[in-house]
Amino acid sequence: MLDDEKCLCGSGRLYSMCCKPFSGQGIENYKKEIDSKNYIKAYYIAVAMLSDYLEDVRKHTNRILKDNPVIGRFVLHKDVNALSELSDRIFHCIPKGNTDNWGERFEFIKGLVDAEDWKNECEYYQLLYYELNNDKGKFSEQIEAIVKNTKVDVHTDQRMLELLRSVILPSGQLTELLKLDDILIEKTDSSLMKLKYKFDKAIQLALVSDNTSAKKIADEVMAELEKGILYTEDELYLQDVTAQIYEMYYNFDPDIKWLEKSLQIRDLMKTERFNEAGKAKYYTDIAYTYWKMGNYKAAEQHFHTSLGYEKTAFAQIYLLDCLIEQKKIKNLKQYLESVEFENMGVDSIDFLVIVGNAAIRLNDSDSIETIKSYLKKMTVEVPYYKLCLKELELELEKKSGRIMRLLSKLSPLKEYIIFQPQVNGVGINGEKIIEDLLK
Ligand SMILES: [Zn+2]
Known part of the structure; x- marks a missing residue:
């Protein structure tokens, strides 16, 4: 990037006045700052890492997509994953009261690549930003735009669906919700997550007082869950999900043993992480x-x-x-x-x-x-x-x-x-994101 060019992080400032001083630093420096709790410095490093990467994206991605669509798809996939990893790092240490408007920044970043997957990813982070900042007006505006434009199909990003679901739920559009859950059940490749989404359906039906259907689905989930353990000892998120299902199943069948099981699972979780x-x-x-x-x-x-x-x-x-x-x-x-x-x-x-x-x-x-x-x-x-x-x-x-x-x-x-941003180690799908990135 040239010094007098607008910075690619979308700040609107000149590169020399924005990301340049932090450019060229790697993940080790970022981790070092996080470990010593210098979150502000870690944040600037994370933003500069994004700018550095976007420089590559600007140079290559659109061109390859045009010249060689097959390789282009591959590059795009890698870029979307990188964007997600880099953005997660920024969101992990975004300072409280910070006024950098990532809603607008992602609008700019969205324009860098002409591909739907890229734009979806940017929209996801815009939503996350509005949600984290309690900007309810912007958030609903964005959601409405997405619901209007997105044909909800299996190509839609899974995290986007989760986010949509967390927003639609309070407004009680049951049919939409059940449809989303069906897509999630189909999309996920984890048997436990399939059960989680199925259990969500039970909860939603219970909330509209369709107790018979709700209980039937909840019972099916429990029968599957009781067959054996569906996570490894390192999969904290899945352990949390399982414990939660047991705890909530008590609402369908008030036998204290379900609560005890939930406690047993939590007891074995490795909390030091x-x-x-x-x-x-x-x-x-x-x-x-x-x-x-x-x-x-x-x-x-x-x-x-x-x-x-x-x-x-x-x-x-x-x-x-x-x-x-x-x-x-x-x-x-x-x-x-x-x-x-x-x-x-x-x-x-x-x-x-x-x-x-x-x-x-x-x-x-x-x-x-x-x-x-x-x-x-x-x-x-x-x-x-x-x-x-x-x-x-x-x-x-x-x-x-x-x-x-x-x-x-x-x-x-x-x-x-309650939408838990995935930074706590137990949030909505932290493990899942890491898993996607590894893929
Ligand atoms: Zn910048």
Whole structure:
């Protein structure tokens, strides 16, 4: 790249003022910075590695695609994989509050190659960026454009489908979702992932109260799962998936042995490979399973461990319930003031249910009134949530002790709408990406 040329990373700045100072550095330097937690420096190296690679892409890819389509396809495949690996590295260490707009940058990068696969890959990272930055407007805009343009067929990228699914789910377009799941089942070459997508169908059917079909599918999945272990001891993501299916199957068949199995699997997972966020999720998952068992003491311990790694709203909310159940809290207001609730997002409904329950159990009328006023202020688009909130309002009115059963309706949904970026070591399909890259 020439010094006075616009940088290929899409920043809009001149190359000499942008990626040049970090150019030519390899993966070793990047890893070194990550290991010493110099994330900002690692980020600049990662961006420059992308620019360096894009320079190659600009020189060769379009030309080869034109001159020799057969070799061109091969080169393109390699380029798309490289783009994915390089972008994952950037997203892994993108600094908090960073204003580099990767939505726009990928728009520019998209233009470098005239091939659908390349453009799809760029769109995937645009979406990921908007999702990570909570740019809901941009995110939905992009999704709408993609849904309109993409013929959903087996050539569509699997991760794109997963992402689409996580977005369509809350809006409740069941037919679309089931169709996507069928494609995912067909596309994946892992028998366990096939079961996961099949189980997703069961969950979705349960959410629209088609319990008979849901139970039938869930039972089939469980019968397959019980036949034998479908992962190796290094496949953390698949272990996590299996543990989750067992835990959620308890919602279809309330026998405590399913929860115990889920715990056994998590117990054998090699957690040293997780980063802080991964560990926080790991201990929260265990704690939540104990919570479902009614073992509030063990749940409390594990939520505490999880919070030591990262303060998530989910763990704080459920920890509150563990304390209430063990009668360890007398003053709700004081507790609420001591808790940090940021970005509660989808957890806010659980929060209201649990605090509502606490207020009723402690006979704390002031808090009940406060919760009712929260409820009035909440705007919820998803019909399913609206119904849950309505029910909560009624229970609060009656000061009913049955309020907690609302949670069992909420949690399966929540599990499936939290989109975990694949940087934690246990996110959506980190293992799968690595596997694709190796291919
Ligand atoms: Zn640059």
